[in-house]
Amino acid sequence: MTEAGAPRPEDDQDGRGGVRTALAGLTTRGRSFLAAGIAAAVCAYVLGQPGLLRVGLLLAVLPLVCAAVLYRTRYRVAGNRRLSPARVPAGSEARVHLRMDNVSRLPTGLLMLQDRVPYVLGPRPRFVLDRVEPGGRREVSYRVRSDLRGRYPLGPLQLRLSDPFGMCELTRSFSSFDTLTVVPRVTPLPPVRLTGDARGYGEGRQRALALAGEDDVIPRGYRYGDDLRRVHWRSTARYGELMVRREEQPQRARCTVLLDTRGVAFRGAGPESAFEWAVSAAASVLVHMLERGFTVRLLTDTGASVPGDSADGYAGAGADSADAAGLMMDTLAVIDHSDGAGLSRAYDVLRGGDEGLLVAFFGDLDETQAAVAARMRQRSGGAVAFVLDDAAWTREPSGAAGPADPAAGPGGVLRLLRDAGWTAVGVPRGASLEDLWRRADHERTAAGGLGSPAADTAGFGAVGGSGVGAVGGSGLGSGLGGSGLGRSGFAGSGFGGHGFGEGRG
Known part of the structure; x- marks a missing residue:
């Protein structure tokens, strides 16, 4: 959250700077009143018309009084900007939420908000807020969209204060910036088998993990200290000695x-x-x-x-x-x-x-x-x-x-x-x-198949390429190719079209 100071800037150390700031904020209406008042006063002096002089003084003093009152008004407002979402694909919309809080003890006058955004995101949004009571808040939002990826700064938020007669306006800027990131468009892709299985990578490896879980089921002999919950009873019965599952962590694709x-x-x-x-x-x-x-x-x-x-x-x-x-x-x-x-x-x-x-x-x-x-x-x-x-x-x-x-x-x-x-x-x-x-x-x-030495070790492939073994309850898998090696009973090796691997029962 960023606070904007009162309409009176704190960096003006002398009255002359404050007067210049106030006069610079006169609107077209205020300048017109001031010019008309001066002209009426001059005509009244030349023509000797006291009544016209009073009218001229009224016209000239009104915008000056409005500027002085607006400049001397002491209140503080706080602003907050939130992006939803902060990262958006190109061609999609994001919504920017603005919140204004009046943290002073005085009600505000008419406020106009303008957020600076790059033109590629759309026109600069402007909002008019009526009187905000002490401790009150107002929330507004707008949408931005870009067909070009990139990082776009949003801000600073400008706050324009106006008197009730529209004679004077003062502009203050918040100091905070936010960044909208427009990322490339993402196209959903079908799950085709393009992966290479070198060193256990790819779809064949994923299939094995789906069947066997994260633990390698190739058994080994029992060692002192092994967890008895990891005993592989079928292998124990087959080999005549206590066998346990390995605890090797599989490599990720x-x-x-x-x-x-x-x-x-x-x-x-x-x-x-x-x-x-x-x-x-x-x-x-x-x-x-x-x-x-x-x-x-x-x-x-x-x-x-x-x-x-x-x-x-x-x-x-x-x-x-x-x-x-x-x-x-x-x-x-x-x-x-x-x-x-x-x-x-x-x-x-x-x-x-x-x-x-x-x-x-x-x-x-x-x-x-x-x-x-x-x-x-x-x-x-x-x-x-x-x-x-x-x-x-x-x-x-x-x-x-x-x-x-x-x-x-x-x-x-x-x-x-x-x-x-x-x-x-x-x-x-x-x-x-x-x-x-x-x-x-x-x-x-x-x-x-992919046709390289690395790919020849793959757990999947087309006919004539890497072999894929079918899982069998007896541990025998049939292979499609002649170059793959069976692993954990899930990939068959091609000796005459049949793979030898232990099947998980």
């Missing part, structure tokens, strides 16, 4: 969303530009993966990672998912084009370890940068690339010159990425992310 922000990769501006589509799509994937239980991070071509607080830069586990989503959405709200020309910094970050699933949104790629992007696939359990044809988004004429080299065209880039193991999808102008998300899953399935 990981996802890295790579956003290409290079200025040379995107042309055009505005809410319908290719860059804004990529930002909105990246936000949608981040939210979707968090909802599916992944730990996620946002990576840009500059090598900057968000949230980046932990040792590996990921966040989103458990109760932290809401905070992680908020931090990444705030970052995407203000993200802009970078000055870099290459993807090497992002590649240096990705090659440092196994990243699970990698979802990338690329702009225009020349031959060199397409090769760098292709190498990013090597350390990922699964990789999906959405490549935006910026020439189509900017509606360049069909007769315009094409790229300098064939590999730099959209089709050449997609072929290069697919040859490297990516699931690559072109993004035409106005495309739906939901449809492209399904299309990426279909292309991965048609290609026989």
Whole structure:
């Protein structure tokens, strides 16, 4: 809550400053009365009309008295602003609530409130409040809306005081500001199987956790001090010795969303530009993966990672998912084009370890940068690339010159990425992310899985790719492929099309 001082400013130390402030607040009506009074007084003196002189003095004195009274009035008001919500998607509305409290012992006169807002949010709201009794309060609200993401300051709130005759107005400003964050639009995505299962990541791992819970059910021999409640009686009967469940904590599925922000990769501006589509799509994937239980991070071509607080830069586990989503959405709200020309910094970050699933949104790629992007696939359990044809988004004429080299065209880039193991999808102008998300899953399935050494260890996949074992009560699962390994009886290994794994009874 912020208090606005009385109409009389405390920083005026002499009467001359106060007089100037009061006279500067005269309205058009007050100035007209003052001018008419002076003119009448001059005419009365020239013409020798005492009656006209009295009229002129009345006209001239009235606005001066109103200004003096308004300036000398001592009362204080307090203001409060509340945003609901403080973070809103582009194209949606937020409501701003204003509250005024009269904390003085005197009733106020006519008050006019005006809140300063950027023009992109709409016209500046104005409210007229009638007399506010001592200790009273008034509440008003207005709506703001922006189609452009960003952080927009709201305030300061201006309070305009007026006398009952409308002769004088004094304006005071509150000192508080609030910030409205307009985040990218988020598109709900269908739960398709795009994940890579390297090191136990992805959908196969999630399926196992859904069946077995958080504890690994592969039994081990009993050790002194083990909790007897963890005894696995079926394994004990099978092996003839006391067996207990392991207490290993499962690894959480990981996802890295790579956003290409290079200025040379995107042309055009505005809410319908290719860059804004990529930002909105990246936000949608981040939210979707968090909802599916992944730990996620946002990576840009500059090598900057968000949230980046932990040792590996990921966040989103458990109760932290809401905070992680908020931090990444705030970052995407203000993200802009970078000055870099290459993807090497992002590649240096990705090659440092196994990243699970990698979802990338690329702009225009020349031959060199397409090769760098292709190498990013090597350390990922699964990789999906959405490549935006910026020439189509900017509606360049069909007769315009094409790229300098064939590999730099959209089709050449997609072929290069697919040859490297990516699931690559072109993004035409106005495309739906939901449809492209399904299309990426279909292309991965048609290609026989994600097709990399890391993905060959996956617990799911298409026929001919990674194997998926069906859970059986006897511990035998049938596999679809020939490369997967059974784990905990939930994934089958492909020896002649059958998996060997212990089934949970």
